[in-house]
Amino acid sequence: MFRYAEVLVDVANRRLDQSYHYAIPEHFALIIGMRVLVFLQNRKVQGLVVNVTNDLPDELASVKLKPVLEIVDEESLVPTELIELAHWLAKTTICSVAQCLHTVWPLLKGKVEEWIILQVSIKDPDVQTLQWLDTDAYRAISVLNRARSKSISLKIFLKRANISVEMLEKLIQQGLAKKETRFVSTGEGSKRKASCNEGPLEINGSNSPSGRTYELTVEQASAVSKVSAALEGGSSQTVLLHGVTGSGKTDVYRELITKVLVEGGDAILLVPEISLTSQVARYFETQFGGKVIILHSGLQPREKMKAWEDILSGQKRIVIGARSAVFAPLPNLRLIILDEEHDGAYKQDENPKYHARDVARKRMEQRKGVVLLGSATPSLEAYAAAQSGKIHLLTMTARIGMSVLPPVEIVDMREELLNGNRSMFSLLLQQKLRERLERGEQTMLFLNRRGYSTFVVCRECGYVMGCPNCDIALTYHSQGQAMCCHYCNHKELPPHTCPQCGSRYIRFFGQGTQRVEEELQGLLPEVPILRLDFDTTRSGEAHRTILESFRRQKASILVGTQMMAKGLDFPNVTLVGVIAADQMLNMPDFRARERTFQLLTQVAGRAGRSIKAGEVVIQTYSPTEGAILRAAHHDFQGFFWEEIRYRKVRRYPPFTHIIRVLLLHEKEDRVIRGANDLGACLQQGMQNPKFGNNELDILGPAPAVLPRLKNQWRWQVSVKGTNLDQLRAFLHRGVQMFYKNSASSGVVLNIEVDPLSS
CATH class of the missing domain: 3.40.50.300 (P-loop containing nucleotide triphosphate hydrolases)
Structure with missing residues (x-):
């Protein structure tokens, strides 16, 4: 039996966002992936066991460790690969590990609460045995007796019983009630152990994809053959399928998913919008029936928990959904497809700000499977990777049937x-x-x-006011009545006549x-x-x-x-x-x-x-x-x-990387001061020889495209460079310096790697 547990505490505070060592009580059988309750700075928090060991780091050898208090759930284990995925996500998105864990494994969500439990057996609270209690105590016992399982959270109990904390302590001392710490999950449901799926899938009574009611074109058949070869290769691969609109990419997806299921594997199909999931799912349900499940962020907590339990048990083997479905814990995941891979909806707006394409590639790296990116208009990053040989490229140039591309x-x-x-x-x-x-x-x-974006255009010659530094259209801001660049903060007054042709028909466009x-x-x-x-x-x-x-x-x-x-x-x-x-x-x-x-x-x-x-x-x-x-x-x-x-020429992605820091505060002067101070900290970091010779650029400070949102003022500072790891290190150092200054007080930083929008 192991003596010590390394526990990752569930707190969003980056200062405490790390693992800590705790002693394992002798009667606890802890394994990696279990949720536990532990003390952190004198408060009880949830944690995740990420390692068990008999040896401590040297610096802890003489330290008396606090014990693990309680095992939250022995059956609901977080798979080791998803723990690794959360750590990778935290590093690549510059976000807390705790937030990333909640993203990859939503069953973790919940809170630690104090509960009160009735300790005496009472069939009727009006019996004579309770007549000696005073009015407050009698009311408290009655509330507990009516509660389900004779227990209730402390917060709700004090409100319903309307008693003081002193009276509660008196009831506990007399043995009528006891206090207990519990972890309450969001959307509680039945618990199931993860299991392997049912093995190879029979379609229409055979182990061959003969359920097809359509004929593949030559280009479709070629694409299926080449992706199938990649699946059989036994190594992680990414394939870009560039097919014109109407070329039948969905039929290719269905053929490949059939092959994966017949061979005992599972698959994920991602679509960019929640609104598309139902119509895509109907297309696949005609062939795969109950093996298909829809996942997206719009599901209620209980619905999502039930869905994940069905996936873990092997009942569902094809997951169709929006970007969050990329984390679905399919036991034998072999293929992840991103349809319309160019779509910006695959980038998460909230922390952690991940891109589903990157997560898919990491998951298939873990599983030695294939990521298939499909689009008629691939993102420049994906197509550039294909042109450089980093990923494989397949093309379908003709529409299926009699239709042709329109003039x-x-x-x-x-x-x-x-x-x-x-x-x-x-x-x-x-x-x-x-x-x-x-x-x-x-x-x-x-x-x-x-x-929210208004630019200035001449209706006679088509001239658009642009930034001389960034080659980006200037945006009109009614506050201050100025044209502004959201990259470098260049400003100009809006013109009365066109600078190019002199026309007075120059107007705000929108x-x-x-x-x-x-x-x-x-x-x-x-x-x-x-x-x-x-x-x-x-x-x-x-x-x-x-x-x-x-x-x-x-x-x-x-x-x-x-x-x-x-x-x-x-x-x-x-x-x-x-x-x-x-x-x-x-x-x-x-x-x-x-x-x-x-x-x-x-x-x-x-x-x-x-x-x-x-x-x-x-x-x-x-x-x-x-x-x-x-x-x-x-x-x-x-x-x-x-x-x-x-x-x-402009040193924009994919030739460089950009990390944007969005600063938010309710007062405009505070956020401007904070943005200028962060910019100064970053400029100071440029003097460091480690970073000074790496073609790093600092863009801004500048107001965000939406300068005010939800009663918060927004400014931004961006850093640009070719080496993403060095860029992260440079920004991390600048942010640390920023937090040491008074200008950081109350200012929220929102960090995003390679943002898809300004």
């Missing part, structure tokens, strides 16, 4: 203005809308609304889907229109209801944001219109061109997905912009090499 027409909105058309709809788009209505076909109109819907209804008053955006999908079933109504052709036009650019397939949609490509292109973000190309390509891919031919109209004030032209020609290769050269 795209670009409309110069400057010309529309010169011709007297002040509507947000070009004459060409209006004409094509009416043609679809006459033929009984449907249209999707796309607008990427981000109301419009939303609601305005598009209203103007469209005025243009076509008798036409039924649906809108799909954040405002119309707040309720749980609204997203599905809107799409189902459009699928049943109850509306002729669907107006929406990027929600409708993902995974939607409507056979009767033959026209897609992009209202304002500039609204994506001129966001204050170095990834704006990449996002513009991706969104235009993805939304264009919604048209002509059946035997009916499709068309796309893109409206813009920048008709010669490379991202728009490449998207119009469905030319990913051309866009990639153009953009990668731009990134290299």
